[in-house]
Amino acid sequence: MSVLPRLFRWQHWGVAPVLLLFAGLLFSLYMLSSATENSAVIGPYYSWLLLGNALGLLVLTGMLGYQLYRLTIEYRQRRAGIRLTLRMVTMFVILAVVPVSLVYILSVQFLQRGIDSWFDVRIETALGDALDLSRDSMTGLIREKAKSTLKLAESVVDTPTSIATLNLVDMRLSSGADEIALLDTTGHVYAFSTTDPESLLPNAPSELIYSQLRQGYPYLDLEPVKDEGFIIRVVIEIPDTINLAVRGRRLIQALYPVADRLNSLSQSVQSAFAAYKELSYIRDELKNSFILTLSLALVLNILAAIIVAVISARRLVEPVRVLVDGTRAVATGNYEKRLPVTSHDELGKLVGSFNDMTQRVAEASQQARLSREAAEEEHAYVQTILSRLSSGVITLNSDGLVVTMNPMASRILLNSEVDLTNKSLDEIVDQFPGLHEFYNCIHRHLNADETQWQEQLVFLNHKGRQVLMVNGGLLSPEQGREGEHVVMFDDVTDFVQAQRDAAWGEMARRLAHEIKNPLTPIQLSAERVRHKCLQDVEGKAAEVLDKATRTIIDQVEAMKDMVNAFTQYARSPELKIESLSLNRMIEEILEMYKGEQQRAATELRLDSENTYISADAGRIRQLLHNLIRNALDALNGVEDPHLLVETRFDPLNNTLVLTIEDNGPGFDESIINNVFEPYVTTKQQGTGLGLAIVKKIVEEHHGAITVTNLVKGGAKVMINFSCMDVVSHASSNGGLG
Amino acid sequence: MALLFSGGLFARQQDFADLDLRLASDEFSLLLQGDLSFHFSKAALEALANGLPLAVDTEVIIKPANKWYWQQSLASFRYKLEIQYHALSQQYLVKGIDHTYPRAFLTQSAALAALGRIKELALVELSSLDPDEQYEVSIRSVLDSESLPVPLRPLTYLSDEWRLRSGWKRLHWPENN
Structure with a gap:
């Protein structure tokens, strides 16, 4: 902002302009009051003074209005220090207004009583009496002068006017008059004699006097001469017996001076009476005038007091306001x-x-x-x-709420990234029932108040059997997380499975190598013994030899089958992934078991859409063979056997779910947790590799397999295959031609 | 200022005076003559009876008849007429336009008549007038409240009874045929 506009902002000048204006108005009011008392000197400026005062008050009112407007704006804006300012202004105003108002009220009362005391009936009567006395005194003098004038008139009765005019000077001198004039009732002046050498015309009587004279009455009266006292005018008709006038009748007028002493006294009485009469007449206006002056002074005082109060309060509060602003700034972080x-x-x-x-x-x-x-x-x-950790990390507070959780934790537990922070373990397990075992594990160790613990956890979830290595520990107060628990876990399912697969593969390979090699010589030897010796022996020995060699040959054949099966399990041929319809594959396989199916009611529930998967057709065919074979084997000897084969598209996970369900005896509870491990079987003739191979095929196709026993009886095998999307399916079909 | 307060700005009463005036001329001057019949308000007459002097300002403006309002006038005068009651002599003293000293009158009506009487008041010299031009003489009378006692003045600013003025009387010279 430039300097010039600042200079014009009068509030920067503080109270000085207000005080200057106040002083000016006070002086003006003093002059106004003086004008009432001394009308002659200041009276002509009264109106200007009044106008000046009104304008001054208007300016003060404007200043006050501006200050109040600013206060209102600041109050609405809740500006810092405004309440304190208002309180101080109120206090200052009360301190200023109350005494001034009191003085005003008392002054008005004193004023009214004081002016009333000027007027008294006795004074009025005395002045009236003095006036009457003066008038009576003058009346005597007038009568005396009237007699003198009458004598003068009688001295010129019937005297021709031309002769009478010659005697006027003598008549004036002898009578003591200032002026003597000879005239007639029409106003015609014949001659006059005066003591005033500059006077060219006589002091002519008024029309009323002429009128009175024409009616035959003499005129004799006291006439005031402004600022010069009085004269006595006597006009008498000259009692002529003959008509000597031009028109009408002749008159003689004499103007007599009044003695200085009498003149002075009479003038004094007249002035006093006139002044008293005037004051008496303007009595109320006089009071009002003083009250007006007092009221203006009161308003001036109040306005100036309020303005000064506002400005002073602002100045006093300003440091406080600045401090409040500073405090607010600090509170908002501005240090x-x-x-x-x-x-x-x-x-x-x-x-x-x-x-x-x-x-x-x-x-x-x-x-x-x-x-x-x-x-x-x-x-x-x-x-x-x-x-970046490959391990899942979860921290829990003392209330069991998840405080932190890394992305790998949810990927391991839920196979997707789900934010579970700020959720309790109870809420999580309610939302994801598959984590029930995990929950139990953590809950158990938390309740045991263990500071450090470790557990290998095996449980089933959507991916099937999952093995987690879980470590937990209580965070110490030194780590700043008192009461919090950290849980770290690794998905070792693949690792454990790979270890087992490797072990079983190695065993199968060694078994095939170590067992298969001697089997052929054994079989050949047994056949040669049978061929060479059977015809040489008879009777009981031949029967024993026949049975023994046959048994050897059959068992060796069985062992060969078993070794072939192990070899098949151990080898990992390269997959030929292609797009294939799982439904069509199921129908083909079931067609092959048509004869056996006649013993069991087979139900097919195949999803009509999204049944294509990316898979090796040979491996999937083997998978279906194994599962259907197992199911049909389980239904042997079961009344009302029932087989359900179902495919269902799961849009949530974009998977195709294959379910094979039978109402057989179900899996033995003792092996259900290890049913996918090799050589785990309850069948007398099984190799124990059927489900192990199935699981291996599922894993080769990145699927998941679970087996459960049904409550109503029977077993259920459920496999999730990743479903092909429409685009890839179309391209695959195109590729196949 | 006097006119502003007493008659110019706030005055309302337009029938304060009947201006029965005429223009005439003698050998040298343009003359004004006639009578101003004043109609004082009741309050003013009461004040007069109580000894207060009443002053009447009579304003005369002379300008060419075809001049605009704001154009400068040829001449302007203000005459103060005054009347006052004299208690001792029980007469009214009048100081009119053509009287240099006060005259005493026995009755108020005679005094008021004398107050407004104008006998051949010289306005301007004929030599200063253009013979081919017509002139307009405007006359107006206003009660001069500034001559009243100070305590009465605030009242005169507010009261119609004290804000007395006449309308403008306009005369033309030479007169229209």
Whole structure:
């Protein structure tokens, strides 16, 4: 903002303009009051003074209005310090207005009584009496002068006018008159004699006097001469017996001076009476005039007091307001705020202390910010490590709420990234029932108040059998997380399975190598013995030899089959992945078992859409053979056997679910958890590799397999295959031609 | 200022005076003559009876008849007429336009008649007038409230009874045929 506009902002000048205006108006009011008392000197300026006062008050009212407007705006804006300002203004105004109003009321009362006391009946009567006395005194003098004039008139009766005019000077001198004139009732002046050498014309009587004379009455009266006292005018008709006038009748007029003493006294009485009469007449207006002046003074005082109060209150509150602003700034985190120190009093010291405080707070805040940033960096670093970890990490607070959870944790547990933070373990297990075993494991160790624990957890979920290596521990108070528990777990399912598969593969390979090699010589030897010796022996020996060699040959053949099966399990041929319809494959396989199916009611529930998977047709065919063979074997000897083969598209996981269900005896509970491991079987003639091969095929196709016993009886095998999307299915079909 | 307060700005009463005036001329001057019949309000007459002097300002403006309002006038005058009751002599003193000293009258009506009487008041010299031009003489009378006692003045600003003025009387010279 430039300097010039600032100069015009009068509020920057403080109370000086108000005080100057106040002083001017006070002087004006004094003059106004003086004008009432001394009308002659200041009276001509009364109107200007009144106008000046009115304008001054108008300006003050404008100033006050502006101040009140600012206060209102600041109050609405809830500006800092406004309430304190208002309280101080109210206090100042009360302190100023109450005494002034009291003085005003008392002054008005004193004024009214004082002016009333000027007027008294006795004074009025005395003045009236004095006036009458003066008038009576004058009347005597008038009569005396009338007699003198009558004598003068008689002295010129029937004297021709031309002769009479010659005697006028003598008549004036002898009678003591100032002026003597000879005239007639029509106003015609014949001659006059006067003491005033400059006078060219006589002081002619008025029309009324002529009229009175024409009616035959003489005129004799006192006439005031403004500022010069009085004269006595006597006009008498000359009692001529003959008509000597031009027109009408002749008159003689004499103007007599009044003695100085009498003149002075009469004038004094007249002035006093006139002044009293005037004052008496304007009595109420006089009071009103003084009250008006007093009222203007009152309004002036009140307006000036309020304006000065507002400005003073602002100035007093300003340091407090600045402090409040500063405090608010600090409260909002602005520690760089520095307040201007405008005074060296206690408030100035307070502002200085505030600045010191904010500086220290700013430094502390800077330190805290740096520490926080370091902590955040550390946290981010830890989070990055956690997100890269192949292990799942979960921290739980003392209430069992998940505080942190890395992405791998949800991938291991739920096969997808789901944010479970701020959820309790109970809520999680309600939402994901498959995690029930995991929940039980953690819950058990938490309740045991173990500071460090480890457990290998095996449970079934959507992926089938899952093996987790779970480590847990209580975070120490030194780590700043008192009561929190950290749980780390690794999915070792594949690892354990790979170990087992490798072991079983190695065993199968060795078995095939070590057993298969001697089997052929044994079989050949047994056949040669049978061929060479059977015809040489007879009777009982031949029967024994026949039975023994046959048994050897059959068992060797059986062992060969078993070794072939192990060989098949152990080898991992390269998959020929192609798009194939699982439904069509199922129908083909079931067709091959048509004869056996006649013993069991077979139900097919095949999904009509999305039944294509990417798979090796030979391996899937083997998978279906094994499962259907197992199911049909399980239905042997079962009344009302029933086989259900179902395919169902699961849009949620985009998988095709194959379910094979029978109402046979189901899996033995003792082996159901290890049913996919090789050589686990309850069948007398089984190799124990059927389901192990099935699981291997499922895993080769990145699927999942679960087996369960049905409550109503029977077993259910459920396999999830990743479903082909429409695009890839179309391209695959095109490729197949 | 006097006119502003007493008659110019706030005055309302337009029938304060009947202006029965005429223009005439003698050998040298343009003359004004006639009578101003004043109609004082009741309050003004009461004030007069109580000894207060009443002053009447009569304003005369002379300008060419075809001049615009705001154009400068040829001449303008203001005459103050005054009347006052004299208690001791029980007469009214009048100081009119053509009287240099006060005259005493026995009755109020005679005094008021004398107050407004104008006898051959010289306005301007004929030599200063253009013979080919017609002139307009405007006359107006206003009660001069500034001559009243100070305590009465605030009342005169507000009361119709004190804001007395006449309308403008306009005369033309030479007169229209």
